[in-house]
Amino acid sequence: MNNMQIVTVGTSLLTNRDDRPWCGWTRSIPLPGQKPVANWLMDSDPKKASAELNTLHTIGVDETDHLRFLHSDTPEGAFCAESLCTYAKKKWGVRNADITSVVSLGYEHGSFAQKGLRSLVDVALKSLKDAEMRQLTPLFCATGGFKAEIAFLNLLGALMNVEVVYMHEYFREVVRLPSLPLKWDDGYVLEREAFFQWIDSEPRQRRDAESWLKGDSSLEPLIETDKEGYIYLNAAGDLLYKAAQVKHSNEIASQPEPSNIASEDKYHISNVEHHRSKRWEQYVDRICDIDFVTSVFYDTAAYGGEWVKILDADKGSLLVRYGSADISLPIRIETTAKGEAQTQFAMEIIRKIKR
Numbered sequence: 577m578n579n580m581q582i583v584t585v586g587t588s589l590l591t592n593r594d595d596r597p598w599c600g601w602t603r604s605i606p607l608p609g610q611k612p613v614a615n616w617l618m619d620s621d622p623k624k625a626s627a628e629l630n631t632l633h634t635i636g637v638d639e640t641d642h643l644r645f646l647h648s649d650t651p652e653g654a655f656c657a658e659s660l661c662t663y664a665k666k667k668w669g670v671r672n673a674d675i676t677s678v679v680s681l682g683y684e685h686g687s688f689a690q691k692g693l694r695s696l697v698d699v700a701l702k703s704l705k706d707a708e709m710r711q712l713t714p715l716f717c718a719t720g721g722f723k724a725e726i727a728f729l730n731l732l733g734a735l736m737n738v739e740v741v742y743m744h745e746y747f748r749e750v751v752r753l754p755s756l757p758l759k760w761d762d763g764y765v766l767e768r769e770a771f772f773q774w775i776d777s778e779p780r781q782r783r784d785a786e787s788w789l790k791g792d793s794s795l796e797p798l799i800e801t802d803k804e805g806y807i808y809l810n811a812a813g814d815l816l817y818k819a820a821q822v823k824h825s826n827e828i829a830s831q832p833e834p835s836n837i838a839s840e841d842k843y844h845i846s847n848v849e850h851h852r853s854k855r856w857e858q859y860v861d862r863i864c865d866i867d868f869v870t871s872v873f874y875d876t877a878a879y880g881g882e883w884v885k886i887l888d889a890d891k892g893s894l895l896v897r898y899g900s901a902d903i904s905l906p907i908r909i910e911t912t913a914k915g916e917a918q919t920q921f922a923m924e925i926i927r928k929i930k931r
Contacts, residue, residue: 643664
């Protein structure tokens with residue numbers, strides 16, 4: 577499976593100090609010409625040309641990967657992103673590469689904190705959705721850009737189970753923050769969904785939110801109030817809310833369809849010669865009562881390894897070993913699940929059944 581590399585872009589292409597013709601550039605100086613920069617890049621060492629190319633070169637880029645360069649809402653940010661995108665297409669032969677501006681992510685403190693980081697979350701989540709639609713594995717390359725931008729992308733990667741890579745200019749190897757199987761609780765947001773929807777739908781006066789805030793003090797760290805008395809989700813609150821929305825929608829999409837098979841018709845163990853206890857029978861009955869389960873069989877393949885494991889994700893097949901180390905019942909469970917996400921969902925449901 578190919579990758580979508582989601583790359584935050586800084587200005588190291590312009591500000592690194594070496595023999596590049598525009599060495600010494602600052603924001604008070606006009607930008608160099610796009611064509612001379614592109615020509616210089618083609619003959620440059622990617623490890624020295626920019627922080628972003630250093631990272632991408634080190635982790636490796638395939639022609640069939642998709643590169644998306646996220647740049648600040650500044651002329652120099654757009655300039656660098658355009659230059660890097662052109663380089664990736666011409667030098668590395670990448671077929672799909674594009675640039676995206678992160679609105680309000682610039683040098684103005686007020687708009688950066690209130691709008692810029694929220695815009696970053698929107699753009700990053702949209703990119704994850706695009707990667708899913710194109711059947712690409714997303715990867716955050718968080719080397720370039722503002723420090724707060726990189727921090728938020730690291731947090732989003734942890735919440736959305738996306739690997740993040742980073743490379744400091746003095747490092748010779750990429751630092752990988754692997755995707756973590758975090759079981760973070762989006763229930764906090766879902767339980768307060770009415771508030772999050774209310775405050776996010778339009779500008780609200782703080783006085784109108786007092787009843788919410790007095791009733792739930794945990795909301796206060798997630799909001800901020802402007803000079804005119806309007807209340808908004810701050811960048812952290814917005815990140816939590818939107819990540820929970822995506823996670824919840826993914827969980828709904830991951831739920832297998834119910835089968836139309838009666839519970840008693842799913843049971844295919846009774847004709848197997850083995851010692852059965854009443855507890856075993858009750859356990860299998862509980863599995864048969866799950867709506868997405870289609871059949872349960874005796875299967876010695878369940879011996880060894882984890883007590884619940886996936887046999888075939890494409891077919892939604894699971895193996896379960898019920899009982900003690902000395903005496904156990906190995907079973908195979910067929911479900912309506914199709915694919916990794918739905919089969920993982922089915923496995924988690926099975927895990928929760930009282931043994």
